[in-house]
Amino acid sequence: MEYVQLGRSTTQVPKIGFGTWQYHGGGGVLRRAHELGAAFVDTAEVYGTEAQVATDLAGLRDDFFIATKVSPQNLHHSDVLAHCAASLKRLATDRIDLYQVHWPNPDIPIAETMRAMAELVADGQVRYVGVSNYSVAQMQEAQDALGDVPLVSNQVKYSLGAREIEADILPYCQEHNITVIAYSPLAKGDFSGPGLERVAGIANARGKTPAQIMLNWLVSQPQVIAIPKTDRVERVDEAVGATGWTMDPAERTALTSS
């Protein structure tokens, strides 16, 4: 596994972590991720998987980096504090490594939410603050409100089949040392969509799988990590096998040329 620094923090995180939306758990996925050095899990209060993550991490909590999220309807100051406490309980832990605002809510000021986030960091209940689905302007507003607390990450949809963030969010994050956590990095497991026409051919030529080409393309870029979801242990090995090698520039160009 390869590691990168999380935003402007001193913490290293694996380039591949594991998502848990529609995750069923119980199959050893997170334990295998730990064995392979990919001890990063992403959940959210809305997924209903925090308790399952806690169960799957029994005895491993201190080795794992746990990211979770507060839902957009819960972004008032007192709600953030209460919903963080509820997530901590479900996760059976005394600290969340990365607490993310799941989606912006135009009806609740970002500054109010970030005041609560900064308090949670000061109290030690949260180590790092992140956001998800934020625009550049919203990231700037969040960082202004956080003051000395760094905004370390923005979790956004990013794959070879969904490259919209390349217009502004990705370059902004790279310039300001904010980690991009790529969600739906495997295009939800459907490798036949637009933008993915050349994945299978390059996978065959390289002796890799399509999923490995998709993930390697993502995490070879500065400041980008990816969180595929799987319920299958063998796919943990496959995802981790997407790191430790690089594609040629010509292959990368071929993947993105239409």
Ligand SMILES: NC(=O)c1ccc[n+]([C@@H]2O[C@H](COP(=O)([O-])OP(=O)(O)OC[C@H]3O[C@@H](n4cnc5c(N)ncnc54)[C@H](OP(=O)(O)O)[C@@H]3O)[C@@H](O)[C@H]2O)c1
């Ligand atoms: N912040 C947000 O708004 C947001 C939105 C969406 C997702 N997310 C996060 O990102 C995570 C990943 O995104 P996602 O679940 O939408 O999509 P994804 O990771 O792109 O795709 C997951 C699908 O791909 C399949 N899959 C996994 N490995 C595979 C492989 N090697 N070959 C073929 N198929 C494979 C999985 O099936 P099996 O389980 O059967 O392997 C599952 O059906 C989520 O779990 C969640 O944590 C965040």
